[in-house]
Amino acid sequence: MEEKAIICKDLTKQFGDFVAVNKISFEVNTGEIFGFLGANGAGKTTAMRMLCGLSFPSSGEATVAGFNVYKQQEKIKRHIGYMSQKFSLYENLSILENIEFFGGIYGLSDKQLKEKGEELVNTLGLQKEAKKMVGELPLGWKQKLAFSVAIIHKPKIVFLDEPTGGVDPITRRQFWDLIYKAADDGITVFVTTHYMDEAEYCNRISIMVDGRIDALDSPTNLKKQFSAETMNEVFYELARGAKRSDN
Numbered sequence: 683m684e685e686k687a688i689i690c691k692d693l694t695k696q697f698g699d700f701v702a703v704n705k706i707s708f709e710v711n712t713g714e715i716f717g718f719l720g721a722n723g724a725g726k727t728t729a730m731r732m733l734c735g736l737s738f739p740s741s742g743e744a745t746v747a748g749f750n751v752y753k754q755q756e757k758i759k760r761h762i763g764y765m766s767q768k769f770s771l772y773e774n775l776s777i778l779e780n781i782e783f784f785g786g787i788y789g790l791s792d793k794q795l796k797e798k799g800e801e802l803v804n805t806l807g808l809q810k811e812a813k814k815m816v817g818e819l820p821l822g823w824k825q826k827l828a829f830s831v832a833i834i835h836k837p838k839i840v841f842l843d844e845p846t847g848g849v850d851p852i853t854r855r856q857f858w859d860l861i862y863k864a865a866d867d868g869i870t871v872f873v874t875t876h877y878m879d880e881a882e883y884c885n886r887i888s889i890m891v892d893g894r895i896d897a898l899d900s901p902t903n904l905k906k907q908f909s910a911e912t913m914n915e916v917f918y919e920l921a922r923g924a925k926r927s928d929n
């Protein structure tokens with residue numbers, strides 16, 4: 683049987699009396715693009731932090747890349763990539779310096795760094811900009827670069843927390859071309875987003891409401907299940923009953 687990238691069973695996180703993540707259960711297949719949706723405050727970031735080995739669950743079980751979220755947090759960190767809109771590259775380092783810095787942290791050798799650096803700059807068509815400060819690049823380019831750097835060590839899974847915030851649909855589409863390429867290379871993609879066009883690009887989607895997962899399926903099946911034309915309708919049908927949402 684093919685190994686699952688993520689297995690999650692009744693995973694729960696409480697802050698005092700408040701149950702931020704309430705017994706969520708799901709599995710993510712290797713090489714899958716899995717969308718993790720939910721309104722503001724639904725519990726996505728809290729769940730993602732547990733899966734990335736950054737916070738201990740209150741109860742329940744989960745393995746990520748085959749490693750246990752309670753006992754093997756360091757191993758999890760070594761086998762994943764992570765990118766968020768909020769935490770990204772150093773603006774005051776050049777593209778090549780960022781690649782060297784993050785590649786170095788991920789344990790690449792000098793030779794690998796040089797090869798990967800060139801390959802990445804060529805793939806993204808950034809040859810002329812390679813020595814420019816990242817701060818000078820347009821946001822869409824920064825995001826593509828940040829994603830490429832997050833998978834430079836070929837992790838088993840990459841976690842993307844709202845990776846494309848603030849850019850237009852065409853640039854988002856280009857970003858998704860990179861995601862598809864990574865998935866083709868066998869990297870499992872776990873992505874949170876508020877954009878419903880992006881939700882359509884995922885193989886499967888879960889939708890969180892008030893700490894629970896209230897729906898999980900492919901975009902096509904979810905639309906059928908909710909008799910909806912678009913993912914937007916599915917999302918609002920579920921999220922409008924949410925108590926936490928300020929949407």
Ligand SMILES: Nc1ncnc2c1ncn2[C@@H]1O[C@H](COP(=O)(O)OP(=O)(O)OP(=O)(O)O)[C@@H](O)[C@H]1O
Nearest residue numbers: 697700702720721722723724725726727728729926
């Ligand atoms: N350290 C904490 N202590 C207490 N409550 C917390 C803590 N971290 C998160 N929460 C609460 O848990 C709930 C879920 O927050 P979380 O950030 O996981 O939601 P989210 O789905 O990622 O939302 P967004 O889309 O706005 O980022 C929120 O009500 C939040 O206030």
